[in-house]
Amino acid sequence: MDQEMTAFRGWIARDTTGATLDRLDPAMLDDLDTAVRVRYSSINYKDALALHGRPGVIRRHPLIAGIDLTGEVLASRHPRWRPGDLVTLNGAGLGEDLHGGLAGLAAVNGDDLVRVPSELGSLRAAAVGTAGFTAALSLLALERHGLAPETGPILVTGAGGGVGSIAVALLAAARYEVIAATGRPSELSGQLTALGAAQVVDRAELTSSGKPLGKQRWAGVVDAVGGPVLAGALAGLQHSGVATTCGLAGGAEYPGNVLPFILRGVSLLGIDSVRTPRLRRVAAWQRLAPLLDPALLDSVTRVVPLAAAKDAAASLLAGAGTGRIVVDVASA
Numbered sequence: 001m002d003q004e005m006t007a008f009r010g011w012i013a014r015d016t017t018g019a020t021l022d023r024l025d026p027a028m029l030d031d032l033d034t035a036v037r038v039r040y041s042s043i044n045y046k047d048a049l050a051l052h053g054r055p056g057v058i059r060r061h062p063l064i065a066g067i068d069l070t071g072e073v074l075a076s077r078h079p080r081w082r083p084g085d086l087v088t089l090n091g092a093g094l095g096e097d098l099h100g101g102l103a104g105l106a107a108v109n110g111d112d113l114v115r116v117p118s119e120l121g122s123l124r125a126a127a128v129g130t131a132g133f134t135a136a137l138s139l140l141a142l143e144r145h146g147l148a149p150e151t152g153p154i155l156v157t158g159a160g161g162g163v164g165s166i167a168v169a170l171l172a173a174a175r176y177e178v179i180a181a182t183g184r185p186s187e188l189s190g191q192l193t194a195l196g197a198a199q200v201v202d203r204a205e206l207t208s209s210g211k212p213l214g215k216q217r218w219a220g221v222v223d224a225v226g227g228p229v230l231a232g233a234l235a236g237l238q239h240s241g242v243a244t245t246c247g248l249a250g251g252a253e254y255p256g257n258v259l260p261f262i263l264r265g266v267s268l269l270g271i272d273s274v275r276t277p278r279l280r281r282v283a284a285w286q287r288l289a290p291l292l293d294p295a296l297l298d299s300v301t302r303v304v305p306l307a308a309a310k311d312a313a314a315s316l317l318a319g320a321g322t323g324r325i326v327v328d329v330a331s332a
């Protein structure tokens, strides 16, 4: 075994109590077609759950955590990849039933990899990560359903978080009028406006009436929160409006009813970034890479060393994360 290979470390969940930072024995990796030297990973809500031993993400033990990775191909039996290629991978079982990206070395399925867009480079591709990829999938879903900037404003919920902040930036760059809903309007108004939000609203506004139909305020919704916030967002959709749902930071229940669907003809589209087919993965990255302003992305990105990943993740569990956290896997 290469001496250097023994020096890799990673966040490994050996049981249900959470992950610890350990030396990585490359022999524990699966026999998959592509070896990647991981440069960066990121902290998504799911990573926070996995690192802290919350249920629902890690499906086998021991498992390296991390649903994202960005790095360099070391060796590949896959026809698309050569040593030295810069690649990124979001979901596809990583950090859930396949060893993940919070370690210096990964073995992955080459079919799931996407080339790092030249506009972004590796660190910014990691800053996009699953959160930004999901925001792009949401934008593509709304557009496939007929939404365009002239259709009307788009509400983004959980706007201060990872999916939310990148969704605000992407939609605004694509010339949509964005209404950002957050639980922290006084703290985050400036940041959300800088990302491109035309208006920032308190999420309490969405849940206060509890009624299934309200004033018709937006043509589309990108929801990362679920629960009463999703019900409130649907209540404010215009006739024939479209919402995407990807998250449950505010609850897995849908405490609404069928009235928005049958009286206003609204649609609710589900987003699953994990099992997104390859061509759609590539399409999402191609859509987001030229749209995202690198300086804006940097302004909502914090880079932490590998050893600080678990501590950094705690803020997401407290509902207090902002923007994106990149993990510098190569750092001490």
Ligand SMILES: NC(=O)c1ccc[n+]([C@@H]2O[C@H](COP(=O)([O-])OP(=O)(O)OC[C@H]3O[C@@H](n4cnc5c(N)ncnc54)[C@H](OP(=O)(O)O)[C@@H]3O)[C@@H](O)[C@H]2O)c1
Pocket: 043, 044, 045, 046, 130, 131, 134, 157, 158, 159, 160, 161, 162, 163, 164, 181, 182, 183, 184, 203, 224, 225, 229, 245, 246, 247, 248, 249, 250, 251, 271, 272, 273, 274, 316, 317, 318, 319, 320, 321, 322, 323
């Ligand atoms: N389906 C998919 O493929 C997919 C992909 C990525 C993420 N997700 C899911 O999407 C959600 C967001 O992920 P993320 O990585 O963006 O997480 P995040 O960075 O922690 O952002 C979540 C945001 O939701 C809001 N929030 C938190 N707790 C809340 C509560 N109790 N009630 C209402 N709002 C609350 C907060 O925003 P404000 O303070 O601004 O309101 C928070 O910043 C998670 O549930 C995640 O699992 C799903």
